Amino acid sequence: MSTLDNILKLRLLKGIETKPIVVPDYLAAFEAAGLELKDAIKRSFKRSLHIREVDTGSCGACESEIIAATNPLYDIQRFGISFVASPRHADALLVTGPVSKNMRLALQKTYDAVPAPKFVITLGNCALDGGLFKGSYYTEGGVGKVLPVALHIPGCPPTPLEIVKQLLVFIKQL
Amino acid sequence: MDHLKIIEALKTKYGVTPTRLTSLLADELQVGVQQADFKKACLALHKLLHSPVMAMFAVDERPEHNSYAVKCVFLGIEYRKWFIVSMDIPADKPSFDSIAREIYSANRFEREIWEMFGLEPLDNPDNRRLRLHEEVWPAGSFPLRKDFQPGQTEGAKGEYRFIRVEGEGIFEVPVGPVHAGIIGPGHFRFSAAGEPIINLDIRLGFTHRGVEKILEGKTPAAALSLTECVSGDSAFAHSAAFCRAVEKLSGLALSDRAHYLRAIYLELERLYNHLSGIGGIALDVGFSFPAAYAASLKEAVQTLNEKLTGSRFLKGVNTLGGVTRDLDPDQIERLAAALKTILADFNELKKLLFSSVSFMDRVDTTGVLRKNIAADFGVLGLVGRASGIAFDLRKNSFPAYKAAGFRMMTRKEGDVLARLNVRLDEFAESVRLITELAAKLPAGDICSTGGKTNPGSALGYIEGWRGPVLYWVKLDAAGKIERCKIVDPSFHNWPGLADAVLDNIIPDFPVCNKSFDLSYSGNDL
Numbered sequence: 001m002s003t004l005d006n007i008l009k010l011r012l013l014k015g016i017e018t019k020p021i022v023v024p025d026y027l028a029a030f031e032a033a034g035l036e037l038k039d040a041i042k043r044s045f046k047r048s049l050h051i052r053e054v055d056t057g058s059c060g061a062c063e064s065e066i067i068a069a070t071n072p073l074y075d076i077q078r079f080g081i082s083f084v085a086s087p088r089h090a091d092a093l094l095v096t097g098p099v100s101k102n103m104r105l106a107l108q109k110t111y112d113a114v115p116a117p118k119f120v121i122t123l124g125n126c127a128l129d130g131g132l133f134k135g136s137y138y139t140e141g142g143v144g145k146v147l148p149v150a151l152h153i154p155g156c157p158p159t160p161l162e163i164v165k166q167l168l169v170f171i172k173q174l
Numbered sequence: 175m176d177h178l179k180i181i182e183a184l185k186t187k188y189g190v191t192p193t194r195l196t197s198l199l200a201d202e203l204q205v206g207v208q209q210a211d212f213k214k215a216c217l218a219l220h221k222l223l224h225s226p227v228m229a230m231f232a233v234d235e236r237p238e239h240n241s242y243a244v245k246c247v248f249l250g251i252e253y254r255k256w257f258i259v260s261m262d263i264p265a266d267k268p269s270f271d272s273i274a275r276e277i278y279s280a281n282r283f284e285r286e287i288w289e290m291f292g293l294e295p296l297d298n299p300d301n302r303r304l305r306l307h308e309e310v311w312p313a314g315s316f317p318l319r320k321d322f323q324p325g326q327t328e329g330a331k332g333e334y335r336f337i338r339v340e341g342e343g344i345f346e347v348p349v350g351p352v353h354a355g356i357i358g359p360g361h362f363r364f365s366a367a368g369e370p371i372i373n374l375d376i377r378l379g380f381t382h383r384g385v386e387k388i389l390e391g392k393t394p395a396a397a398l399s400l401t402e403c404v405s406g407d408s409a410f411a412h413s414a415a416f417c418r419a420v421e422k423l424s425g426l427a428l429s430d431r432a433h434y435l436r437a438i439y440l441e442l443e444r445l446y447n448h449l450s451g452i453g454g455i456a457l458d459v460g461f462s463f464p465a466a467y468a469a470s471l472k473e474a475v476q477t478l479n480e481k482l483t484g485s486r487f488l489k490g491v492n493t494l495g496g497v498t499r500d501l502d503p504d505q506i507e508r509l510a511a512a513l514k515t516i517l518a519d520f521n522e523l524k525k526l527l528f529s530s531v532s533f534m535d536r537v538d539t540t541g542v543l544r545k546n547i548a549a550d551f552g553v554l555g556l557v558g559r560a561s562g563i564a565f566d567l568r569k570n571s572f573p574a575y576k577a578a579g580f581r582m583m584t585r586k587e588g589d590v591l592a593r594l595n596v597r598l599d600e601f602a603e604s605v606r607l608i609t610e611l612a613a614k615l616p617a618g619d620i621c622s623t624g625g626k627t628n629p630g631s632a633l634g635y636i637e638g639w640r641g642p643v644l645y646w647v648k649l650d651a652a653g654k655i656e657r658c659k660i661v662d663p664s665f666h667n668w669p670g671l672a673d674a675v676l677d678n679i680i681p682d683f684p685v686c687n688k689s690f691d692l693s694y695s696g697n698d699l
Binding site for chain 1 (some may be wrong): 297356380381384390472487
């Protein structure tokens with residue numbers, strides 16, 4: 001019996017193993033905001049919104065929460081948001097961190113690589129004005145010093161719910 | 175007083191007579207030496223204690239003594255003592271003999287001292303900068319000197335020298351600082367001939383924010399929230415290490431309950447990060463179902479964190495003298511129930527991974543870091559344990575862990591699978607520890623008050639999920655921070671990654687990188 005036969009036999013016997021998603025109660029607010037966001041994205045961007053994330057010196061907590069927003073429970077992708085690997089594929093940049101001097105050029109180059117029309121979203125308190133790192137010799141003091149910013153999502157770090165809520169408010173008024 | 179034997183050996187065998195020997199704190203021994211004896215003393219302690227350089231840093235003491243102090247920290251784990259070798263360097267002759275050719279684990283610390291203080295490590299084999307990139311920061315401007323002015327950034331700029339491999343058919347692949355995933359920035363320069371990597375030069379520093387400088391002049395209470403943002407995924411470990419340093423200085427003794435609670439929260443931090451790493455390893459070889467499974471488990475732990483402490487990242491939980499969040503019997507019951515479900519799901523996840531032949535093929539014998547190389551680089555924490563370095567601060571230093579019968583997890587193979595196995599084993603052990611500690615939680619206050627902030631210095635340390643996190647804190651007469659040196663385990667471990675990927679193919683780099691799971695911001699400060 002070939003390997004393929006084995007696999008088929010096993011599949012037929014066992015069925016496809018998967019795990020049902022049990023959506024906890026606390027996700028109700030997320031669901032509601034997300035569905036509204038989906039409509040807003042459909043209206044403003046025709047189909048979906050592609051985002052390229054750039055870390056300019058964050059501690060990693062913001063990244064962790066952005067990744068959490070894409071986990072199977074939140075699954076932000078189903079509302080029409082996807083995180084892309086290249087700025088060339090992006091509609092918007094999502095920037096975290098207070099902009100370390102070492103990242104200024106890379107941030108500018110990433111922005112330049114995004115095709116127009118484009119906009120910049122900042123996420124986390126550091127990205128607004130440097131946050132806890134305000135006044136450091138090595139930070140530029142926020143993304144706004146380098147690029148035009150359309151939306152800021154505050155928090156240290158903002159939770160997936162806050163991320164979706166802020167995106168909703170912003171995209172609705174576009 | 176076993177550790178005095180070491181000092182005796184230092185004198186008789188190595189001919190080093192300390193100028194000062196002080197032990198104001200029970201677990202620290204200050205060994206002051208002449209500048210000429212510093213190298214000898216470090217080599218001797220490195221050998222006698224079998225300890226890598228745990229930390230090495232400078233302090234600008236020119237305002238008081240017209241000199242700099244350079245300190246090198248070793249751990250005598252069997253003596254439960256930190257040996258801090260210290261020398262003074264006169265302000266008018268800002269250089270010292272490098273020890274990096276003999277003790278490789280000192281190399282990156284010396285480069286750090288050179289760029290931050292302008293103290294030149296003479297004969298250091300690698301004098302490239304780590305954090306103040308040549309392209310944006312001029313030569314001759316040293317931010318951690320006390321007389322540094324933030325405006326001093328004009329001047330000639332340079333360029334970083336990557337290690338070049340030359341020869342027929344060799345090509346370079348530059349990656350970063352902006353990567354394809356949602357991850358911190360770093361630059362990786364691969365030299366490859368065909369598929370296998372023959373050299374990897376890792377350039378970091380992209381998230382340098384000047385944390386150590388910002389901490390200066392702050393009161394410990396005001397500095398606490400900043401320590402939680404040094405490396406966001408280790409918020410609790412970092413703030414706990416900082417608190418311990420300050421608590422030691424102010425003579426604040428923690429209640430048993432506070433000790434236990436800190437251990438519980440520290441293990442909760444380990445749980446969610448281990449899930450993140452385990453899922454990441456699966457994702458980086460394209461095995462997305464277990465990755466998704468791990469991601470939802472991580473979410474369950476972070477939700478639990480939020481329910482117990484109000485923060486998904488356990489921020490705001492540590493305070494000087496203990497913790498801010500208690501666990502009542504009701505919460506303990508819920509904690510135990512939640513962990514039971516999580517552990518059952520976790521065992522499923524483990525089964526998923528180990529029953530896939532193609533997954534095992536990708537991780538087995540991939541990215542091997544051999545024990546002797548790990549020891550030379552001073553690699554510590556979970557990466558070290560996966561290469562057979564049996565070192566875990568929880569084993570020796572903390573009463574709560576002793577009471578719960580802590581078991582250290584090690585492997586010998588040093589490959590991606592070994593690092594995965596250490597994390598899988600540690601996950602189960604952490605669940606056991608939390609359950610045990612929560613069940614045995616002693617009565618008492620969760621936060622001690624009083625104590626007065628004495629000027630002086632102390633070392634705070636804790637075994638975070640990545641490895642040992644060190645905070646050396648010096649307070650001035652007004653109780654403000656004069657100098658704070660932070661060592662995240664990532665700083666020790668990044669060079670290990672550059673070695674582990676050699677002879678592997680570039681497409682395996684992501685999974686090797688994820689199995690090390692190092693912090694960019696913790697390294698860059």
